Amino acid sequence: MSDDRRTSRRKEEHVQLCTDADVRFRRKTTGLERYDFDYVALPELNFDQLDTSCEFLGKRLTLPLLISSMTGGYDGATAINAALARVCQRRGLALGIGSMRQALESNAHAESFRIARREAPDVPLIANIGGTQLVQGVGIEQIERLVALIGADAVAVHLNPLQELLQPEGTPRFRGVLDAIAELVSNLSVPVIVKEVGAGISGRVAERLVEAGVRIVDVAGAGGTSWAGVELLRSDIADHPLAELWDCGIPTADCIVEVASLRTRAPLIVIGSGGIVTGFDAAKAIALGADLVGIARPLLQALQRGGETELERYLDAWELQLRAAMFVTGSPTIGALRNAHLRQRS
């Protein structure tokens, strides 16, 4: 089988497993449950006058929400990206596209990526490539091609050493990735976002990224989808010697606090993601220091369950929860929510 067909098959398996199997962390949580909102009995606000909008990549979002990078590169991905893009366009949300490595290997599924911009002409759209690809021959020119393919507003580089280690056909080769990211930041025509895929970016790692010039970090912490789990399920090995790594990773809440603390050194946009499910989770992530949040698997599952109608219903409830959190913390805007107090549960 050719490389591009192998990549396509893997992308399809990922979506299937994330839809049908329980690939959440088993013992670890996001850590957001350690916090409560500090209830404000004197909010001096009207519920119908809250402003949930924020700016991201030079565009206005109606909610501080990014649909995290998921898919592209096989037949079924076109319908998924089209639906996600339509919902983002209708509601004014940002959208991440799944790894575009396949588009560099062949033109066969270019439409599965291109469709996103066609259906969402006005939203921030984010291209995606693996950090390990940057040290295996994918250079700036090729990444500019990916940017052009979807009219991307930014490129997300995913760091996924744990996933590559456990992926049966993975390439756990990360030597040189930081230098390659620095070069990309200096030369690319659009901003670079660095993200994990659900095991988290610590403050220490983010510090090195900031030194390399990165100004947008998506923590993608532990507590939601376990990509070690997904790859362990794809592996045929019984009693896998690395099975314990299913729960490897840093809780999302800890990542947000650590990475946001680096704002004293450089202007930094922090995306809080990994296990964000409700609007309450989002509000806590923002109060801990995130500018906006990202959600992947729960939105894919809503879409697969009941199409765009179900996804819209999910987002209606999510928005109501976010607004409720803003009201009970006396936060009229997302900026104010960033300064809301949380109480750590004892």
Ligand SMILES: Cc1cc2nc3c(=O)[nH]c(=O)nc-3n(C[C@H](O)[C@H](O)[C@H](O)COP(=O)(O)O)c2cc1C
């Ligand atoms: C089906 C699926 C495919 C994904 N593919 C990619 C990918 O290609 N590139 C990437 O950076 N992240 C990918 N992710 C990871 C997500 O962007 C996200 O970081 C991770 O799932 C944690 O968020 P969650 O707990 O909300 O699912 C994928 C997630 C899902 C559910």
